[in-house]
Amino acid sequence: MSYAFPTGGLPDQADNPESAAIFTSAYAVIPASTMRDIVTSALPNWNGTRAWILARPMTGFAETFAQYAVEVAPGGGSDMPEPDSGAEAGLFVAKGALTLTVDGVQSTLMAGGYAYVPAGAVWSVKNDGPDLLGFHWIRKRYQPTVGLAMPDHFTTSDAQTPMTHMPDCDGKWATTRFVDPDDLRHDMHVNIVTFQPGGRIPFAETHIMEHGLYVLEGTAEYLLNKDWVKVGPGDFMWLRAFCPQACIATGSSPFRYLLYKDVNRHPALVLP
Template structure:
């Protein structure tokens, strides 16, 4: 049976003896934010959150990636929020990587552990708290929902990765798989957050070049990614942020699955500025 692990930010600060070197890069087509940059010095505070650390990995930026933001949150025991979302048009996905969180969604309590996944529709009534005795970590991906007349907004739901068998990609002998939490053809959803897994030695063997923006957080393992014109080594805890049409491909390395949490915007017409 495959054992899944989930990377979390290191936090803290590096020692003064550490050399000034690293793998962080920001280009016109992509950014790589290594796990070593996710220290306490780059934290922000959010309104109405207590005993919580927030790392912002991506945000809408004109001329780059414009559709979403991606946070990693560390919630200390007793921490959380009774008013987590301040934008009524925002939809969210929460994905827990360590510890436990108590999500109150429309009056129902969901105890979420590692692999826990929640889709929160715009306007959803939710709060979240760490009632345990150890810190809890989760990803929070936010997007302004793109409403379409005649299509109902999707409903909120809570689930776990283990309840969704991965879909093998065609002709890959199960070496490249995708865990999907919603039907990709359901046009009520305008974003997908999935988990992609490649076995050691497997690859995405062509340069995908497409309209979707991407955020990729490496949950487990390591690999070599082709981003635009460059080959970049990434490992568990690293983040890749891609604008639309950035060419991308990869090889999985190491002796365990290479897995990442993937965001992309989907199922909508391209906006036209007339």
């Protein structure tokens, strides 16, 4: 299994700067073609690292999460990756090997590996291998609630997590869920959604959850609000709450994307 990840670089001076990037009040599309060297960020307390910051909380837009594509050179990483002690993390490895230590427990995640890091944990990330490490990092302020303990740290992978097929879709639409949907300790889900060629979301989903969607492989036409947008490997979509959405997988290979959504909590009745 291969997973798309930004390649950086810079287009030739003869290239047309027009792109498929879109930013509206309901959604944004950040194509892979825009994820170049000059839009990366360096991060405090990280070495040998650069990050494409694809989503961040913004008033009037998505408000619950930040999402990065992080590239770490051999020998790089961080002993203090997270500056916010109230933030939880979902980490999905696209390439290379990630050495992760959480509260003294060390694991190595290869491409397709996923880890959940709870808020307040002491953790570190290292690239101990010979190749570039590329991983997706989703950050969210954890929302504790009375009667529920905080979630535990865990690691798993795309390969070892079974797909759950959606009903009435002839096997063309499935979700790889890294967290049990009935585990209400979790206030965010990071899933992989898979459509076989021709598979689709057959209605315009319109709901409270915010989304970050990073296309891991394949192509589709994606409905965002009132617009059909063509997306492919490495493209990122950012959807605010209640933005209508649907998709139709195109091409001859599966269409897969990494999906963030906020779940399992009452909406706040006072705006921040």
